[in-house]
Amino acid sequence: MKVKQLVWAEEYNSGIGQIDYQHKKLLSIINQLNLTYRVDSEKSTLNGILSSVKKYAACHFEVEEYMMVKLQFKDYSQHVLLHTYFLDKIHYFDKAINNSESSENLSDIQVEMIKFLNEWFQVHMLSEVKAIRDVRLERGVKIDNLITQCFEDSDHAPLN
Numbered sequence: 640m641k642v643k644q645l646v647w648a649e650e651y652n653s654g655i656g657q658i659d660y661q662h663k664k665l666l667s668i669i670n671q672l673n674l675t676y677r678v679d680s681e682k683s684t685l686n687g688i689l690s691s692v693k694k695y696a697a698c699h700f701e702v703e704e705y706m707m708v709k710l711q712f713k714d715y716s717q718h719v720l721l722h723t724y725f726l727d728k729i730h731y732f733d734k735a736i737n738n739s740e741s742s743e744n745l746s747d748i749q750v751e752m753i754k755f756l757n758e759w760f761q762v763h764m765l766s767e768v769k770a771i772r773d774v775r776l777e778r779g780v781k782i783d784n785l786i787t788q789c790f791e792d793s794d795h796a797p798l799n
């Protein structure tokens with residue numbers, strides 16, 4: 640398997656500063672995981688990355704779902720299901736890492752995590768960002784405040 644670093648692409652821009660900022664953070668966490676491929680599959684490394692993903696995703700989804708309600712997304716419940724699926728999968732990885740007894744086992748989980756997160760990122764970005772852009776264009780909705788309490792101060796992007 641070849642693992643490449645994810646690169647930010649023009650089509651990933653939603654036009655909402657805070658969402659784009661959070662997606663860039665997710666991309667950098669996934670790249671951190673990608674760098675561990677064939678180099679480090681220690682339990683503590685994988686646990687550390689997974690806990691960043693977990694913390695990050697829970698808050699990001701909260702912001703995104705709030706925004707979707709504001710924009711009256713027609714596929715809202717479908718997007719929420721995708722978020723739930725993602726969180727369930729993270730929970731599964733979490734359990735798998737902590738129950739694993741051997742290093743072969745850990746590197747299998749690592750490969751599965753790498754595949755899942757990279758694929759998920761690209762699908763999430765293309766379907767969700769496109770939906771956000773379409774709705775904003777269609778309705779001309781201005782999103783001016785998506786701040787929620789779940790991110791730490793340093794994790795907030797300036798609002799546009």
Ligand SMILES: [Fe+2]
Pocket residue numbers: 662699703763767
């Ligand atoms: Fe997102």
